[in-house]
Amino acid sequence: MDFLRTIEPAPVGAELNLALPKSRSNASLSSSASTENSPTLCEQGRDIDSADNDALVPSHSREICFQDLTPSELNVSESLGGRSLATIECLRVNRCRMDSKAFARLVDDLCSGDLSCLHTVDVSQNQLCGVEAGEALARLLDHAKAVRFLSLGWNKLSLADLRPIAMATWSSNVACLDLRANPLTAPNKRPSKKHPKHSPANETDDDGWIGSLVDRMPELTYVQLAQVEIGDKLLISLLHSLTRSDSNVQYIGLEWLGLGNRLSALRAIMGNLAVPPHALHINLSANYLGDCGVEAIATSGAKLSSLTLACNFITERGTGMLAKWLPSSGLGSLDLSDNYFGDQGVVSLLTTHSSGVPTKTPSSYYTQLTALGLTSCCLSDTSLRLITDALACQWAPLESLRILRNSRMSPSSKLLL
Numbered sequence: 001m002d003f004l005r006t007i008e009p010a011p012v013g014a015e016l017n018l019a020l021p022k023s024r025s026n027a028s029l030s031s032s033a034s035t036e037n038s039p040t041l042c043e044q045g046r047d048i049d050s051a052d053n054d055a056l057v058p059s060h061s062r063e064i065c066f067q068d069l070t071p072s073e074l075n076v077s078e079s080l081g082g083r084s085l086a087t088i089e090c091l092r093v094n095r096c097r098m099d100s101k102a103f104a105r106l107v108d109d110l111c112s113g114d115l116s117c118l119h120t121v122d123v124s125q126n127q128l129c130g131v132e133a134g135e136a137l138a139r140l141l142d143h144a145k146a147v148r149f150l151s152l153g154w155n156k157l158s159l160a161d162l163r164p165i166a167m168a169t170w171s172s173n174v175a176c177l178d179l180r181a182n183p184l185t186a187p188n189k190r191p192s193k194k195h196p197k198h199s200p201a202n203e204t205d206d207d208g209w210i211g212s213l214v215d216r217m218p219e220l221t222y223v224q225l226a227q228v229e230i231g232d233k234l235l236i237s238l239l240h241s242l243t244r245s246d247s248n249v250q251y252i253g254l255e256w257l258g259l260g261n262r263l264s265a266l267r268a269i270m271g272n273l274a275v276p277p278h279a280l281h282i283n284l285s286a287n288y289l290g291d292c293g294v295e296a297i298a299t300s301g302a303k304l305s306s307l308t309l310a311c312n313f314i315t316e317r318g319t320g321m322l323a324k325w326l327p328s329s330g331l332g333s334l335d336l337s338d339n340y341f342g343d344q345g346v347v348s349l350l351t352t353h354s355s356g357v358p359t360k361t362p363s364s365y366y367t368q369l370t371a372l373g374l375t376s377c378c379l380s381d382t383s384l385r386l387i388t389d390a391l392a393c394q395w396a397p398l399e400s401l402r403i404l405r406n407s408r409m410s411p412s413s414k415l416l417l
Helices: 039-047 076-080 100-110 130-144 159-166 210-215 232-240 263-271 290-298 316-327 341-350 379-391 411-416
Strands: 061-068 092-096 121-124 147-152 176-178 222-224 251-253 281-283 306-308 332-335 372-373 400-401
Touching: 061 076, 076 100, 092 100, 100 130, 130 159, 159 210, 210 232, 232 263, 263 290, 290 316, 316 341, 341 379
Parallel strands: 061 092, 092 121, 121 147, 147 176, 176 222, 222 251, 251 281, 281 306, 306 332, 332 372, 372 400
Antiparallel strands: none
């Protein structure tokens, strides 16, 4: 094969990371970073939105950062140190035990000045909850219309607490929303004093407003819902709103939701993706799906551009079901890392015939995959030979192949590629 290069022998147990040429894959297939240790969306956004002005303006002059403080120590004027609010691009308040009242006071201080440059708001790892927090957040987004990255992870927010945003008459420019590890279904038991008839306790049964919440964020492209506590009905409604035909969402993180024990919800979610409006990546890592969960996905008729199924206890039976689904799935990127299905799983993935051997007829098993992740799947030299033969038969137009941490592969076998 002219597009594959010989790899120099490496010590036994060394990692093998193959990046096949042409272009970059549509999504990262790395699964080595845990959800808890991954950077917040705001940290990612800082790299994206940092302009050439970095050489002219010191980074510290564009950020307000409070970490590991008490709520009484949150003083905006003091943190500015003579700077103008109009120069601030990033606000971080992390691990400050900030409740809704403290957050409302902070927002009042911020909204007293010009926030036209503020594009990143990270208030993760606090104690925000209730309608008061939602109202304060709505005021901040209305005043700072340039906010693109909003991180609310590891608080105590229910989805109903964000209803003030849904009821707004304006639209925000938020593109990335992080709600990780929030009890989205659990409402604040204390009713709102301002809106007693619309307390969260009364809103959980009526989820028709969720579509309005998504409407208020028309530029939303990245949503992280890992580790949230959310019921099936609310999850299905939220995912339905995020994947409507007029939605621009391109990534939804659903890690650690236990969907392997909630197969009816998984079928409803995937069944709603039969005609996706655009390229969409769903991350279902660490959901204990097993082969039953894979079957629910493979028989749903879903069409996706990218799917991550890492850490889901998938066996060779599950990879066989994926193989039957791949030609009609629309997938361009698939990550099966950390599933330990071994060589037989690769055989099942590559094979459409009962003989267990890839045929030389490309049309019989061809897919459109350009990126495949097989990191830590207990693969040996046998799998490497099968993959090489399949590529030679144009099984898929792969541009990126990740087979890291498969220590059963010998250094000499890597010469096959």
